[in-house]
Amino acid sequence: MALEPVIRNFGRRLAAEDARGFGDRELLGRFLADRDEVAFAAIVERHGAMVRGVCHRVLGHEQDCEDACQAVFLVLARRAAAVRKHDSLASWLHGVAIRVARKALARRSRQPVHTPDTADVAVPDATAEVTWRDAKRLVDAAVARLPERFRLPVVLCYLEGLTRDEAAAQLGWTTATLRGRLERGRDRLRADLARRGFPLSAAFLAVAFTNPSTASAASWAATLATTILGPAGPSPAASALAYGAIPSMKKKLVIVLIAFAGVLASGVVALKALAPPLPPGTPTKAVRVYDPDPASPPTPDELKGVWVNEQIYPDGTGKKTWTLRFPDGQHSVLELDGVSPGVKYVMTRRQTYRFPKPDEMETTVTERYHFDDPLKLRPAETKPQTSSFKWDNKERTSFTLTYKPERAEDASTSLTYRKTEPPAVKPDPLVPEYLTKIDRTIRKQPVYETKTPGYLLLAFGPEAKHKIWVVIDGNKLYIDRNGNGDLTEPGEKIDNTVGVGELFSSLVTGNKPEDTKTAFIFVAGGIAAPGGTSYGDLTISGAIEAEGRILAMMRVGGKPAQKTGIGYTWFRDTPADAKVFHFASPVVTLQPSMSAPFALDANEPANPDRKFYVELGTPGIGFGTFATIEGKSFPKDVNPVADFEFPAAEAGKPPIKFQKTLSYRQMTAFGVVDQFGADVTIPEGAGRGKGPAKVTLSFPNCPVGKIEPRTFEVYYRVKVTNEKPK
Structure with missing residues (x-):
């Protein structure tokens, strides 16, 4: 065996190991100086997974992804001098990857679709994965819109998986500078996603940054570098995609990517409907929260009724309405109904109360809700809170509560409540009576692995005659396709297609990694009534948060297709509390x-x-x-x-x-x-x-x-x- 090739290969390996120790500035400088293939391969190895991740999220198709990856690094090879800040190479490559992948997607959409000749070849439903692909593309686009000083740490830490210390060392920043810019970038990213329909609780979207792996990153990088820099050159498709990927300085690139409609939750956010004060169909909250406890003494006469404090913002952008009720002698219900500024919210909490002194009221929160969805109590809420209490007149038609601040340096807050007549709660005219009386019986259920399943009830067609239960159990989904109430029949258990466990949700929500457990995508397939009416394919995706709350979004690909919002498609703990969605409703x-x-x-x-x-x-x-x-x-x-x-x-x-x-x-x-x-x-x-x-x-x-x-x-x-x- 000749020793020369072995020695040459060994030398390349030593050079590659040496190159990995350099930063992007040094590697790019070496490549610009003498077209150093080893330095170029080190760049590809370092940033290749991130580039592949962007291309894969946009394109999905493996060969298209490979061509796009080649095109991105071909652009670098040809236009490396265009990288103005060598330390910012990661964010530069991220931007090029987005442009190249979108170009590939546009080219693919113009190509004719070839239908297989064989009749029994199954054609996959193009809408089955639309929900998830749209969401992943949206997050990449949001990263690209960040200013450079914030985008770079986000790309390094969230897309390339570097620790803060590693990213700071690579950039030559202090850890404090890196941390500050990373947090500000994350906050801007959260705000951008929120404007495009992603509520801040959409933790599961962070899984969008999971990059596809290769068998050997080093081997793949070396092969790609040789392909691009060698005499054979890249594929014709990659060369075509690389052309024009960097716009001229005289042109302004405007990136507009509109959010996937399935993440648009229902309800009024910028506006408030002229409707009853409580959302319709909230039996759990309306009954358990507002009703008296039979074991408690009756409400004192002077506290009976409904007490209201209303504040309208001076600039006209919103208002807050505090409503306080005392259903019995030990429990009160405080509801904050607000629009601030333009964002609609309703927060409700049930609490115990007592008067240690005539001018002092002590409360302890026992339940908390956002609209009609239960929330986990914050630690501070489980502790007794004391406020001063003062009647404002002899008739006792108003009183003032002064809430003591948690910190001594903060100012106290005073709210004056005036007695009003209880509002008349009318049924929502848009919700048919048959829907409010829908049968919630599940005839037979499996033995759930998690012991904490989540329930949704889906109704279809006029009068909601076809209804199916959807029950999530960790990485499994049970769907009562035929609507007979039996969830144990063959074919009614679906596996999670995401295949991930721990998620890093801090990118979207600012939470710690342990705050989110599992992301899921369940492709449930076609939904049809026993009589043969087809309502289209059902796809459900979302996340299970560490505290147990299950968030999801759904798409039913009927004619027309319909979607539900991720921030509010919450699974509930029991069938009696389950939300009801009505598709193909008249x-x-x-x-x-x-x-x-x-x-x-x-x-x-x-x-x-x-x-x-x-x-x-x-x-x-x-x-x-x-x-x-x-x-x-x-x-x-x-x-x-x-x-x-x-x-x-x-x-x-x-x-x-x-x-x-x-x-x-x-x-x-x-x-x-x-x-x-x-x-x-x-x-x-x-x-x-x-x-x-x-x-x-x-x-x-x-x-x-x-x-x-x-x-x-x-x-x-x-x-x-x-x-x-x-």
């Missing part, structure tokens, strides 16, 4: 969209994220059960209409009215229309702090059914020129 309505959680603000520049959006869909039972209808097939000239009415600034003047046609179609990365919108300008003469405006939504000639007009409140902020900074 009751179709409009509501303001969750992807625009802002008050209308005349002080903000116009941009696509601040349009006024609405979504079309079908309501269910429980907050967050609005199932959005995809509207891609709707004619372009058929759109919803919004009639606005703003209060006038000048007393005695009539309100200012105008109409907007919501003709802008917001789409996901796959071109699926999920909502309708328009730019809305606050009119001259609108009153500041005069209360909310009103908007009436209608949809003439709606393709999926008759839409009755509905009126909502919308908060807004007029142009302010001399406002003092907060």
Whole structure:
């Protein structure tokens, strides 16, 4: 055996080991100086997994991914001098990878689809994985939008898996600088995702940054480097993709990626419906939280009734309403109903109370809810809290509570509550009676492995005659396909297709890794009623948080397809408490969209994220059960209409009215229309702090059914020129 090749290979291995010890600045410098193949291979080995991850999230197809990876590093080989900051090579490659992968996706979409000749070859459903791929692409796009100083630590720590110390050493930063920029980048990323429909509790999306592995990173990198720099060169597909991947300095690249509509949860966020104060279909909260405890003494006469404190923001962007009830002599219920600024929330807590002194009230929280979804108690809430209590008049029609701050340096907070008549809770006219009385019986259940299964109830078609139970049990999903109430039949147990355990959720939520347990994607397949009516394929994806809360989003690929929101598609602990989603319902309505959680603000520049959006869909039972209808097939000239009415600034003047046609179609990365919108300008003469405006939504000639007009409140902020900074 000749020794020369062995010695040459051994020398390359030693050189490669030596190269791995250099930073990106040194490696890129060596490559620019003399086209050092070993230095180039070290760059590919270091950043290849991240680049492959981006390409795989956008493209999915393995060969397309390989061509795109070659193209990214071919761009580097040809345009390495274009990397202005050598220490920022990771974020530069991330940006190039996104552009190349999108170019590959566009080229693939223009190619004809070849159908197999064999009749029995199964063609996979193209919509089955749309939900997850869209979500993963959205997160990469959000990273690309970060400023350079924040994007670089995010790419190194979250996409390439470096520790903070390792990333700081590679960049030549102090650990404190790295940590500060990483946290600010994460906060900006969270805000960006929230604006595009991802609520902050969507921890499971962090799994999107799981990069595909290769058998040997070093071997793969060396092979790729040789392919790109060698005489044979890369594949023709890679060469075509690399061309024009870096825009000229005279051109401005505008990246717009609209969030997947399935993550748009239902309910009003930017606006509040003119509806009962409590969401419909909340039997658990309404009964257990607001009702008296039979073992407790009766409510003192002076505390009976409903006590309210209402605060409207001076700039008009929102309000808070505190409602306090005393259902018995030991329990109170405090509800905070707010819009701040433009973001709708309802927080409720049940607590014990007592008066150690006549002017002092002590409370201890026992239950907490967001809308009608139970939340885990924070440690501070489990401790008794003391506030001063003072009647404001002899008639005892109002009292003031002064809450003591947790820290001595903080100011105390005083709220004055006034006695009001209990609001009349009316049934939601959009929720049919048959849905409120739906049978929640499960005839037969399997033995669950986790002992803590989560339940959802899905109803289909007119009068919800076909209903199926969906039960999650760790990495398993049980689905009652035929609707007979038996979850033990063959084919009704589905495995999780994600195949990951521990997730690093800090990227999206700021939580520690242990705060999230398991991400899941369940491709449940076709849903059909016994009579043969098909409702399309069902896909469910989401995460199980460490505290046990299960968040999900669903897509039913019918005609038209419908989606539900991840932040509010919560599995419940028992069938009696399960949320009810109604797909293919005859009751179709409009509501303001969750992807625009802002008050209308005349002080903000116009941009696509601040349009006024609405979504079309079908309501269910429980907050967050609005199932959005995809509207891609709707004619372009058929759109919803919004009639606005703003209060006038000048007393005695009539309100200012105008109409907007919501003709802008917001789409996901796959071109699926999920909502309708328009730019809305606050009119001259609108009153500041005069209360909310009103908007009436209608949809003439709606393709999926008759839409009755509905009126909502919308908060807004007029142009302010001399406002003092907060």
